[in-house]
Amino acid sequence: MTSRLPPCPHLPAPPAQMDAGALTAHGRTRDAAFHLTALTYGHYLWQRGQVARAILCLDRSFGTNLRGDEPVLRDWPLPYAALAWMLRHAPVGVFIGNPRVHYQHLADRMNEPRREQRRWRAWACWALTRLARPEFSADPRHKVVEPELELLTEKLSRHGLPGETSLWQAATAGLEAGSDKH
Numbered sequence: 001m002t003s004r005l006p007p008c009p010h011l012p013a014p015p016a017q018m019d020a021g022a023l024t025a026h027g028r029t030r031d032a033a034f035h036l037t038a039l040t041y042g043h044y045l046w047q048r049g050q051v052a053r054a055i056l057c058l059d060r061s062f063g064t065n066l067r068g069d070e071p072v073l074r075d076w077p078l079p080y081a082a083l084a085w086m087l088r089h090a091p092v093g094v095f096i097g098n099p100r101v102h103y104q105h106l107a108d109r110m111n112e113p114r115r116e117q118r119r120w121r122a123w124a125c126w127a128l129t130r131l132a133r134p135e136f137s138a139d140p141r142h143k144v145v146e147p148e149l150e151l152l153t154e155k156l157s158r159h160g161l162p163g164e165t166s167l168w169q170a171a172t173a174g175l176e177a178g179s180d181k182h
Contacts, residue, residue, distance in 0.1 A: 005047050005091070010082035012036065012075075014044035023060065032070040035061050039076050051090045052097045058083050059106070062121045065114065068161035078164060080171040083125055087132035088175075099129040100136035108144045120155040123147050124168045131175035 007013065022041050026034045042057030058079045066073065090096045103126035110119040127149060129136060138146070147155075149172070156165040 005049055005051075005094075006089070008043055008046055008082055008085050008089075010079065010085055011043035011046070012040045014040050014047065018044040023057075030064045032064070032066060032072045035064040035066060035070075036072050036076060038064070039079060039082070042079075042082070046086060049091075049094055051086065051094050055083065055086060055096070055099060055102075058086075059122075059125075062125070063118055066161060068163065073161075077167050078121075078161070080124065080128065080168045081174075084128050084132055084171040084175055087129060098136050099133070100126060101139045101142075103129055104139060104142060104144060104146070108142065116155070117159040120152065120159050124152050124156055127152055128168075128171055128175065131172060 018041055020041070022037050023034070026037065038057050038061040042054045042061070045051075045057060046054035061079050087096075087099065103122050107119050107122035107126060110122060126146075153165055153169070156168055160168075
């Protein structure tokens with residue numbers, strides 16, 4: 001029996017039953033419908049105490065091919081706030097892995113399609129992780145230049161969706177202000 005965690009206010013309510021088949025049902029399509037499914041399944045996993053897997057679903061959402069004008073984004077934008085919330089609310093003892101290392105590796109090893117967009121999103125998630133959970137260490141064997149927040153702002157503004165930088169900055173500001181303490 002997995003633990004039940006409180007609902008995340010930044011994600012759609014999941015159904016009573018859901019599995020990875022919800023994602024595979026989309027085939028290779030990574031559109032607005034896939035974005036919503038990834039968020040919903042991530043929330044489903046979160047509430048069942050599968051925090052690391054839930055975060056991986058948020059990653060899937062960040063990888064969708066969106067223009068920024070899709071109606072779903074009004075209610076369920078890219079999940080920067082959801083990631084920050086999960087990082088702060090993951091209970092002690094629940095497996096979360098090391099999201100800092102995860103995002104560091106993901107950003108440095110990103111491939112096409114939309115490499116730059118997805119790369120800078122991964123770095124933005126890395127920055128949220130560093131702010132939310134400073135106890136996570138970097139991978140000392142992975143030599144990489146870690147970007148400053150100013151560079152992340154510039155790159156997200158250049159490669160992200162309209163308004164994406166503001167979403168990330170709002171999540172960052174909430175963490176810097178110390179709200180939602182872990």
